[in-house]
Amino acid sequence: MISTARRSFVKSSVSALGALAVVGAAPWAHAADEAPDAMIQRLSNEVLQIIKTDAAIQNGDIHRVMGVVDSKIMPNVNFRRMTASATGPSWRKATPEQREKLQREFKALLVRTYAGALKQVGDQTVEVQPMRGGAADNEVVVRTLVRHRGDAVQLDYRLEKTPGQGSGWKIYDLNVLGVWLVDNYRPQFAQQISSGGVDGLIASLTERNRQNVGSGKS
Numbered sequence: 001m002i003s004t005a006r007r008s009f010v011k012s013s014v015s016a017l018g019a020l021a022v023v024g025a026a027p028w029a030h031a032a033d034e035a036p037d038a039m040i041q042r043l044s045n046e047v048l049q050i051i052k053t054d055a056a057i058q059n060g061d062i063h064r065v066m067g068v069v070d071s072k073i074m075p076n077v078n079f080r081r082m083t084a085s086a087t088g089p090s091w092r093k094a095t096p097e098q099r100e101k102l103q104r105e106f107k108a109l110l111v112r113t114y115a116g117a118l119k120q121v122g123d124q125t126v127e128v129q130p131m132r133g134g135a136a137d138n139e140v141v142v143r144t145l146v147r148h149r150g151d152a153v154q155l156d157y158r159l160e161k162t163p164g165q166g167s168g169w170k171i172y173d174l175n176v177l178g179v180w181l182v183d184n185y186r187p188q189f190a191q192q193i194s195s196g197g198v199d200g201l202i203a204s205l206t207e208r209n210r211q212n213v214g215s216g217k218s
Helices: 004-017 036-053 062-076 079-087 096-118 181-215
Strands: 125-128 139-148 151-162 168-176
Touching (some): 036 125, 062 096, 079 096, 079 168, 096 181, 168 181
Antiparallel strands (some): 139 151, 151 168
C-alpha cells in the first residue's frame, strides 16, 4: 500500500512533471537534432526552474499555471493521437466536428488537472535512464525517475518523431508508476460511449470541465 506521504509526492511532483514536463523558455528549440532522452532531461530541468522561480506560480495563481501549461506544454504534444487512442475504435466513426470537440474538452480537462499539480512542485529532481533503441527509430520510450527527499517515482514518456514543419519529438503518452495515461482514460471513455455514444462522452467531459471551473477545482 502506498503511504499518504508517498501518494502526496506522486500527486504533487510526478503528476506535475507528468504534465509532460516540457515547459521551456524556448520549447523544442533543439527538437529537430536533439536526442529524445537529452531533450526530456533538458526540458525537465527547465520546467523545475520555472516553477521554483515564478512568483505567480509560487503564490498559487492557477490561471498563471494554466496559461503556462496551455502555451508551453500542450503545443509539444501529439494531442490528436492521444485523444484518438483514449477514445478507441469510436474515434474512426466520429465526425470531424465530434473529433474537434473531443480534443478540446479532453485538453481542457488535462490542462486544469496538470496545472493543479504544477502548483505543488517543490525541490524534485529528474534523472533520465539509459534509453533503448536506435538512431533510426521514429517512436521511443524515455524512462525517468523523479526524486524527492530520498523517494523515487517512475515517470516514462512515449514520443514520436514528426516530419515536416514543426518536426521533432512529440509526446503522445506518459506512464506514472506503471499506469499509462491513455490506458487510464480509455475504459472511462468506453463506458461513456457505450451509454451515450460519442456525443455522450463529449457531454460528460464538458460537464466535468464546467464543474471544475465552477468549483475552482484543479
